[in-house]
Amino acid sequence: MDGAQPGLETPPAIGWFHSLTLPGGxxxxxxxxxAVLAAEAEVVFGHGVAGKRVLDIGAWDGFFSFEAERRGAARVLATDHFCWSGDGWGTKAGFDYAHRRLGSRVTTLDIDVPRIGPETVGVHDVVLFLGVLYHVKDPFAALERAASVTADLLVVETATALDGLPWPVARYYRGRELNDDPTNFWAPNRRCLEGMTRDLGFTRIEMTGHPSTRPHWRRPDLYWKHNRVFMHAWR
Known part of the structure; x- marks a missing residue:
């Protein structure tokens, strides 16, 4: 006997990114x-997903995919590549384990952002693009890929920088400048993020500061620091 309770799967050794609550406590x-994930979810899903088709790009351990399902989404497709089979430190083991434990019906596809399109993943009512934009080398092209599969609402969470400037600009981070992570490249300011999104056909934009960080854009001496923002964009 390995000490596991009858009927419960013994959890594998997984390097988790998301803190998930699974059946049985x-x-x-x-x-x-x-607590941070719960606060983020209240912002991400503030406009509801019940009865919607949802795509989660960059799902990793799947918290937002499973949360969309829990909140009544009709269908959820979770995609990732970097963290499931690419160069990231994560794997798909956490997602698969949580999927089994939750008895989830979320479907999955291992696909990299540049290959996202209507012909590969279909078109969805709500597209989640959370914590991805600052990791890509071509942020406009990546945002365009997410927009191409969005029928109604695109939700983006990203780092921003230079929010105090009056122009739409983005900051490039060399090496490990942003959070000691060499896979962080770009942080647009809010004007840049909104401008790119409007140029991709979205007509209504809502920006919300991250619930767990203090914004810097109102202090001239700190405007250059990075912030985090949620953007809801509607067609």
Whole structure:
């Protein structure tokens, strides 16, 4: 006997990013705390997903995919590549384990952002593009890929920088400048993010500061620092 309770799967050794609450009171000790994820979810899903087709680009351990399903989404497709089979430190093991434990019907596809399009993933009512934009080398092209599969609402969470400037600009981070992570490249300011999104055909934009960070854009001496923002954009 391995000490596991009857009927419960023994959890594998997984490097978790998301802190998930699973049936039976089991929790995963992820890099991102459960309280932060819960606060983010209230912003992400503030306009509802019940009865909607949802695409989660960059799902990783799947917190937002499973949360969309829990909140009544009709269908959820979770995609990732960098964290499931690419160069990231994560794997798909956490997602698969949580999927089994939750009895989830979320479907999955291992696909990189440049290959996202109507012909590969279909078109969805709500597209989640959370924590991805600053990791790509061509942010406009990546945003264009997400926009191409959005029928109604695109939700973006990203780092921003230079929010105090009056022009639409983006800051490039060399090496490990942003959070000691060499996979962080670009942080647009809010004007740049909105401008790109409007040029991709979205007509209504809502910006919300991250619930767990203090914004810097109102202080001239700190405007250059990076912030985090949620953007809801409608066709």
């Amino acid at each position: 089991e929790t995963t000790a992820g890099e991102k705390p459960a």
